[in-house]
Amino acid sequence: MTNKKRKRHSKNDASNKNQKSPTNKEQKITSPSTTKRTKSNESSSFLEKMRARLSGGHFRMINEKLYTCTGKEALHYFREDSSLFNLYHEGYKTQMSNWPEKPVNVIIKWLKKQNPSFVVADFGCGEALISKSVKNTVFSLDLVSNEPDVIACDMANTPLGSTSADVAVFCLSLMGTNYQTYLEEAYRVLKPGGWLLIAEVKSRFDPNNGGADPEQFSKAISELGFSSVKSDLSNKMFILFYFTKKGKQNSKRKEIEWPSLKPCLYKRR
Numbered sequence: 001m002t003n004k005k006r007k008r009h010s011k012n013d014a015s016n017k018n019q020k021s022p023t024n025k026e027q028k029i030t031s032p033s034t035t036k037r038t039k040s041n042e043s044s045s046f047l048e049k050m051r052a053r054l055s056g057g058h059f060r061m062i063n064e065k066l067y068t069c070t071g072k073e074a075l076h077y078f079r080e081d082s083s084l085f086n087l088y089h090e091g092y093k094t095q096m097s098n099w100p101e102k103p104v105n106v107i108i109k110w111l112k113k114q115n116p117s118f119v120v121a122d123f124g125c126g127e128a129l130i131s132k133s134v135k136n137t138v139f140s141l142d143l144v145s146n147e148p149d150v151i152a153c154d155m156a157n158t159p160l161g162s163t164s165a166d167v168a169v170f171c172l173s174l175m176g177t178n179y180q181t182y183l184e185e186a187y188r189v190l191k192p193g194g195w196l197l198i199a200e201v202k203s204r205f206d207p208n209n210g211g212a213d214p215e216q217f218s219k220a221i222s223e224l225g226f227s228s229v230k231s232d233l234s235n236k237m238f239i240l241f242y243f244t245k246k247g248k249q250n251s252k253r254k255e256i257e258w259p260s261l262k263p264c265l266y267k268r269r
């Protein structure tokens with residue numbers, strides 16, 4: 001049988017269930033469009049992988065920068081190129097997608113059980129998930145404002161009035177090397193009796209691995225003028241501290257020994 005005939009024969013018998021399926025070689029010869037499609041699929045998945053690697057690399061660099069500079073420097077950094085903020089948050093979302101539970105959701109659940117008239121200050125709000133999820137008045141603060149309701153500032157120095165908020169939230173945002181100045185600002189902004197909630201990556205509080213001692217951290221915050229209500233260690237990935245602002249600040253306040261919080265750096269996958 002000639003090649004031509006063999007082809008026609010197979011075509012006519014296409015519905016024949018007993019017909020042997022064509023070998024890979026035959027497929028390659030008879031369907032050039034499939035070959036093209038496969039090649040283009042391969043190259044687009046390669047490009048996707050390359051893009052993911054590049055954006056992962058950018059994320060890691062920006063993340064490291066934020067953990068190793070002051071808030072003031074971070075503000076200048078993002079002011080020079082605000083697109084870095086979006087790059088950071090793209091990578092951050094990818095990282096978070098691996099976490100079984102996100103601390104921001106635990107905080108949102110907690111807020112929903114509180115008085116809806118509570119005024120909330122979300123320090124380092126990122127994509128402002130808290131304000132999008134609760135009925136409360138929320139002041140969302142971050143280095144860059146991509147949304148109309150986000151106030152762009154260094155959270156060591158916010159435009160919020162003194163004793164104007166009932167709840168101050170720091171959800172994975174104690175990034176700067178001067179993190180204590182953010183907590184001092186939260187103290188100023190909170191009403192007496194107001195809540196301070198801090199969620200941080202657990203490894204930053206693992207003394208066996210260069211992390212801070214959570215007791216020392218709580219002690220420093222207490223010396224600033226807060227009472228520790230509880231520390232929730234139940235989550236594998238993060239630790240959640242709850243404090244309330246004391247009625248009166250100790251006038252003879254001594255120098256507070258703030259433990260250094262190690263940067264949370266991500267490894268290349």
Ligand SMILES: C[S@@+](CC[C@H](N)C(=O)[O-])C[C@H]1O[C@@H](n2cnc3c(N)ncnc32)[C@H](O)[C@@H]1O
Nearest residue numbers: 071104124125126142143154155171172173175
């Ligand atoms: C890891 S993200 C967390 C975002 C959000 N809280 C969440 O849980 O989804 C930390 C955020 O804190 C912000 N941040 C860090 N240092 C800051 C500073 N000094 N002033 C204002 N925002 C800051 C970063 O820009 C970033 O958006």
